[in-house]
Structures are given as C-alpha cells and as structure tokens.
Amino acid sequence: MTRPQVVVIGSGAGGAAFAWALADAGVQVQILEAGPRYDPLKDYLLASNGWEQQGFPAKVPIAGRQTHAPLQLLENRWADLRSWNHLTGHSLASDRRSFLAYNHVIGVGGTTLHFTGESHRMHPLAMQMQSRFDVAADWPFDYAELEPFYVEAERLIGVAGPSDPGVRTRSAPYPLPAHNLSYASQKLGKGCRKLGLSWTANPVASLSRAYDGRPPCNYCGNCTRGCPRLDKGTADLTFIAKALATGNCTITTGAYVLRLLAGSNDRVKAVVYGSTRRQHRVEADYFAVACGAVETPRLLLNSSPAGSSDGLANESGLVGRNFMETLFWASAGLHPEPLGSHRGLPSDAICWDYNAPDAIPGVVGGCRFSPSTAEADLIGPINYARRVVGGWGRSHKTSMREQFGRMLAVGGIGENLPDERSFIDLDPNEKDAFDLPKARIHSHLAATEIERLDFIAKTCRRILAAAGVKKVIEEYGSYDAFNATHVFGTCRMGTEAKTSVVDSSCRSHRWRNLLVTDASVFPSSGGGESPALTISAIALRAARKLLHSI
Ligand SMILES: Cc1cc2nc3c(=O)[nH]c(=O)nc-3n(C[C@H](O)[C@H](O)[C@H](O)COP(=O)(O)OP(=O)(O)OC[C@H]3O[C@@H](n4cnc5c(N)ncnc54)[C@H](O)[C@@H]3O)c2cc1C
Ligand code: SF4
Numbered sequence: 063m064t065r066p067q068v069v070v071i072g073s074g075a076g077g078a079a080f081a082w083a084l085a086d087a088g089v090q091v092q093i094l095e096a097g098p099r100y101d102p103l104k105d106y107l108l109a110s111n112g113w114e115q116q117g118f119p120a121k122v123p124i125a126g127r128q129t130h131a132p133l134q135l136l137e138n139r140w141a142d143l144r145s146w147n148h149l150t151g152h153s154l155a156s157d158r159r160s161f162l163a164y165n166h167v168i169g170v171g172g173t174t175l176h177f178t179g180e181s182h183r184m185h186p187l188a189m190q191m192q193s194r195f196d197v198a199a200d201w202p203f204d205y206a207e208l209e210p211f212y213v214e215a216e217r218l219i220g221v222a223g224p225s226d227p228g229v230r231t232r233s234a235p236y237p238l239p240a241h242n243l244s245y246a247s248q249k250l251g252k253g254c255r256k257l258g259l260s261w262t263a264n265p266v267a268s269l270s271r272a273y274d275g276r277p278p279c280n281y282c283g284n285c286t287r288g289c290p291r292l293d294k295g296t297a298d299l300t301f302i303a304k305a306l307a308t309g310n311c312t313i314t315t316g317a318y319v320l321r322l323l324a325g326s327n328d329r330v331k332a333v334v335y336g337s338t339r340r341q342h343r344v345e346a347d348y349f350a351v352a353c354g355a356v357e358t359p360r361l362l363l364n365s366s367p368a369g370s371s372d373g374l375a376n377e378s379g380l381v382g383r384n385f386m387e388t389l390f391w392a393s394a395g396l397h398p399e400p401l402g403s404h405r406g407l408p409s410d411a412i413c414w415d416y417n418a419p420d421a422i423p424g425v426v427g428g429c430r431f432s433p434s435t436a437e438a439d440l441i442g443p444i445n446y447a448r449r450v451v452g453g454w455g456r457s458h459k460t461s462m463r464e465q466f467g468r469m470l471a472v473g474g475i476g477e478n479l480p481d482e483r484s485f486i487d488l489d490p491n492e493k494d495a496f497d498l499p500k501a502r503i504h505s506h507l508a509a510t511e512i513e514r515l516d517f518i519a520k521t522c523r524r525i526l527a528a529a530g531v532k533k534v535i536e537e538y539g540s541y542d543a544f545n546a547t548h549v550f551g552t553c554r555m556g557t558e559a560k561t562s563v564v565d566s567s568c569r570s571h572r573w574r575n576l577l578v579t580d581a582s583v584f585p586s587s588g589g590g591e592s593p594a595l596t597i598s599a600i601a602l603r604a605a606r607k608l609l610h611s612i
Contacts, residue, residue: 067090068092073170074297077353079579098121100171124168127500128503133159182596210233241410243411244407245403245406262411262414283441380554388548392471393534395526397470416431430591507540555584563578
C-alpha cells in the first residue's frame with residue numbers, strides 16, 4: 063500500500079472493528095500493530111504436557127510494560143475481602159493492596175486472544191450514570207443509538223446467546239443459539255433459584271454451531287489460554303481476517319508506535335513507529351489510536367505537540383484520567399457431588415439481577431454473577447494438587463481421585479466508578495527500550511467501591527452455599543490485588559470539550575483527524591458487563607460516522 067487514508071494503531075477489540083468497517087467501505091487502511099500474529103494451531107498448545115502451567119502463551123511479555131504508584135493500605139474492617147486459600151492462608155502478605163497485573167496482550171487481535179469470550183451489551187441505564195445517579199458521566203448517545211452496531215458486531219464475531227433479551231432490547235436475534243449449560247453451571251443455577259435469583263445463558267463469542275467457516279466449541283474450558291479450535295471469536299479471526307480480505311487493509315506487525323506528530327491547522331500529520339532496527343514514519347489523512355485504556359493515554363501523553371508538554375489531544379487535561387478497572391470477586395468450594403467441573407464453557411451462565419445501577423441496596427452501580435471455575439484456573443490437576451487437595455503420597459492420590467472435578471466457583475464483577483485517585487500518567491523514572499516513559503497506573507478503590515465489592519463477595523458465598531457447597535476453600539478479588547482484565551475511561555467521550563477527550567464519534571474535539579477507538583472512551587464502566595462487544599460496537603459506529611468526512 064502506498065499512502066493510507068487511515069492509520070489504525072492497535073488491532074484489539076476496538077482497532078480491529080474500526081479497521082474492518084472502513085476497509086469494507088473501500089477506505090485504504092493501514093494497521094500498525096506492536097505485537098506479532100498468533101497461529102492458534104501452533105501457539106495454543108492445549109494438547110501438550112505443559113498446557114496447565116503455560117497460561118496464555120504471550121509472545122511479548124505482559125509483565126513489566128507498565129509501572130504503578132503505591133496502592134492503598136488495607137483495613138482490618140474489610141478483612142473478609144482478603145484473598146485466601148485453605149492450604150496457604152492469605153494469598154498476599156502485604157498490608158497494602160498489591161499490584162499483580164494489567165492483563166493485556168500485545169499481538170494481532172489484542173486482548174481478545176486471551177479473553178473468555180463473554181459478549182455483553184451495556185445495561186441502558188448504565189450509560190446514564192450522571193443524569194440519573196449523579197456519578198461518573200453520561201454516554202453521549204443512548205443504548206438505542208448503539209443497538210444496530212451491537213447487532214453487526216455480534217454477527218461478525220458469531221455470538222451465541224439466549225432468546226430472551228431482558229432489558230437489552232434487540233432488533234435481531236443472536237446469530238447463534240445459546241450453549242447448553244454445563245452440569246456444574248446447572249448446580250449454580252439451582253442455588254440461584256433457591257435464593258430467588260435468575261440464572262440464564264450468558265452471551266458468548268464461542269460458537270454453538272459451525273459458523274462462518276469455523277467449527278463449534280468443544281467445551282474444553284481453556285478460552286483464556288487461547289483457543290486452538292478457532293471457534294472463539296477473537297479479533298484476529300473475525301474483524302482482522304475480514305478487513306484483510308477486502309484488499310483495502312494491510313497490517314504491519316512489530317510496529318510499536320512511539321508518537322503521533324502534530325501538524326498545522328489542528329491536524330495530526332504522521333505517526334512514528336519503531337521496529338527492531340529503525341524508526342519509520344507513516345502519513346495519512348486520519349489516525350485512530352486503539353492501544354487499550356492504559357497504552358492509548360500513554361501514547362497521547364508521549365506525543366506532545368511542539369511547545370507543549372501536556373500531550374496530544376489533552377486540552378481538557380483528561381487524557382489518562384477517569385481510569386476504571388475490574389472490580390471482581392470469586393469464591394470457590396468443593397461440592398459433595400462429582401460435577402465434572404473441569405470441563406465446559408467458562409462463564410456459560412449469568413445472573414443479571416443486580417446489574418442495574420440501582421439494584422444493589424445502598425450503593426450506586428450494579429454487578430453480575432457467573433460461573434468462574436475455569437477463570438479461577440481450577441480445571442487441571444496441578445492447580446488441584448496445589449490449591450485444593452494438598453498432602454502427599456497415597457492420601458494425596460486418594461483425595462485427588464475423590465475431589466477432581468468437584469470444585470465449584472462463582473464470580474462477580476461490578477461497576478467501578480471513576481475516582482480522581484485512579485489515573486494513568488507517564489512514569490518520571492522508568493523508560494522502555496525506545497527511551498520513552500512507561501505508563502504508570504494509579505489505582506484507588508473508594509469506600510463505595512469496597513462496599514459494592516463486599517456485596518458481590520457476600521452474594522457469591524450465598525450462591526455457593528445454596529448450590530450445595532459446604533465449605534469455601536479459596537477466594538480472591540480486587541480488594542487486596544490490582545489484577546485488571548477490563549480497563550476503561552482514560553480518554554472519555556462526551557459532548558463537551560472541557561469534560562471529555564473525544565466527541566460522540568470518538569474524534570478529538572480539537573484534532574479532528576485523530577480518533578480514539580478502544581476502551582479508553584467509556585464514560586462509565588457498566589455494572590460488570592464484559593466490554594469487548596461494546597468496544598467493537600462503538601468502533602463500528604465511529605467508523606461509519608467518519609465515512610461522512612472521508
Ligand atoms: C483474561 C481475560 C479475560 C477477559 N474476558 C473477557 C470477556 O469474556 N469478555 C469481554 O468482553 N472482555 C474480556 N476481557 C477484556 C477484553 O479482552 C478487553 O476489554 C478488550 O480486548 C480491550 O479492547 P481494546 O481494543 O481496548 O484493547 P486491546 O484488545 O488490548 O488491544 C490493544 C492493541 O493495541 C496494541 N498496541 C498497544 N500499544 C501499541 C503501540 N504503541 N503501537 C502499536 N500497537 C499497540 C496491542 O498490541 C493490542 O493489539 C478479558 C481480558 C482478559 C485479560
Ligand atoms: S471452550 Fe470452546 S471457545 Fe473456549 S478454548 Fe475450548 S473450544 Fe475454544
């Protein structure tokens with residue numbers, strides 16, 4: 063390709079969808095992706111001996127790319143929210159919250175390669191948190207405006223979901239029928255019903271039937287290790303493959319974008335990316351940054367126009383602010399019956415009953431619950447040996463035979479409201495291989511967040527007990543650990559230039575040929591909805607709006 067019309071930086075849930083929508087409309091797109099491609103058949107080695115220990119086989123290390131400021135001190139009154147295991151005690155010894163990881167993937171398809179595949183639409187009220195509940199910020203459009211783009215994203219990804227839409231009204235059914243629930247998930251469902259709670263099929267990007275040239279799921283349960291079967295609708299297999307097939311899109315891998323270069327007339331003129339040997343410059347008419355909610359603000363802050371040190375598109379001062387993370391909790395225990403819980407689709411069911419922003423008594427912001435045995439990594443013998451069974455020799459073997467497949471875990475994820483103490487800035491001391499400051503993560507859980515987490519933890523325990531688990535043996539959550547999988551908010555979209563970074567079409571209020579098309583634009587996090595589908599829907603909408611200008 064010669065000079066592209068649009069450069070897209072990053073190929074995750076947002077960048078990939080945005081690139082596809084433009085390429086499909088005939089626009090010449092170049093994607094610059096810092097990481098490599100993954101070959102599901104060669105890279106996701108679930109049939110190898112070491113499958114359980116390898117986790118997601120990241121080709122570019124995830125740890126160490128960002129730094130973090132000291133996290134908050136833990137309080138005795140929330141001792142019940144410490145992570146623990148019945149064999150080893152407290153999982154984290156520190157009296158401060160510990161930084162474990164910002165779990166993102168550098169590669170074609172971004173973090174969707176690692177994701178579980180939950181494909182949620184936002185609760186309509188969770189997009190109006192300021193006007194209705196006096197917290198966070200309103201989205202600059204409503205659910206009805208985003209709905210057609212949800213339909214399109216679900217069709218392109220291949221989402222399997224239930225026929226009853228609940229409050230998330232739909233103009234078309236899911237492209238695929240919901241998966242049947244695993245036996246273990248049905249047990250949790252019985253527990254929920256005893257408590258008067260609902261338990262329905264979770265919409266997921268794992269195929270329940272062959273679709274679009276890909277086979278159906280085989281229920282191996284290893285989605286977060288990378289799906290070797292190709293049925294999980296990751297961005298590389300869906301949006302990127304389709305974008306490349308148009309002939310209008312190219313992707314440059316190993317292209318780590320270092321900075322955007324501001325030109326005259328409030329327009330960005332080029333990007334500079336580094337590869338192993340040298341730096342390259344690419345000019346285009348439009349630039350979309352989609353590096354995820356931590357690396358996108360970093361790139362903008364590292365791209366100050368001449369004469370400024372505030373970063374690019376930061377006229378509001380909000381680039382990096384309003385950082386929201388994953389507020390989560392999981393409780394796990396041994397069930398008296400053999401459940402075969404080491405197999406089955408992770409998170410195949412969901413309880414939405416507390417998802418509305420006003421559903422949790424006394425705290426604004428919702429949450430939801432789903433099975434989390436696979437996400438807790440309790441599906442293989444090594445984790446059973448280390449975390450469940452304990453002991454040595456013959457008694458260990460006997461217990462292992464008795465207990466394997468009986469672990470039952472339920473997890474909850476909740477709203478995380480923006481807080482002025484949670485933000486991303488540039489680390490003044492630590493730099494990367496290109497001598498650029500790393501992103502520094504500041505995270506603080508306010509009292510309201512901990513109260514919401516406390517409700518989530520107590521409800522997980524109630525669900526497990528009602529499902530027949532007599533003794534909880536392990537729990538973990540975000541009270542004592544930053545271990546974020548969903549991150550948002552650091553380039554908020556909104557109607558006012560003073561209070562947001564981009565407008566409702568994801569374009570910078572000032573730099574009109576600059577867009578942000580990833581999770582950074584979320585004005586609020588939602589009540590535990592997994593974000594990838596919404597990120598893609600927002601990106602599709604932004605691309606369609608941009609077509610009016612191209
Ligand atoms: C274990 C796990 C489970 C999850 N489960 C779910 C789930 O079930 N459902 C769900 O909806 N979400 C889930 N998520 C979250 C979801 O994957 C992310 O929210 C989503 O992928 C974020 O999309 P994004 O476009 O904002 O960023 P990403 O998908 O992270 O994409 C960012 C891209 O930018 C590239 N990049 C970064 N910096 C640069 C640079 N300087 N130059 C060039 N390229 C760059 C990266 O390589 C990457 O390709 C999960 C996440 C994890 C870790
Ligand atoms: S459970 Fe299904 S989607 Fe997940 S890795 Fe296995 S085959 Fe793929």
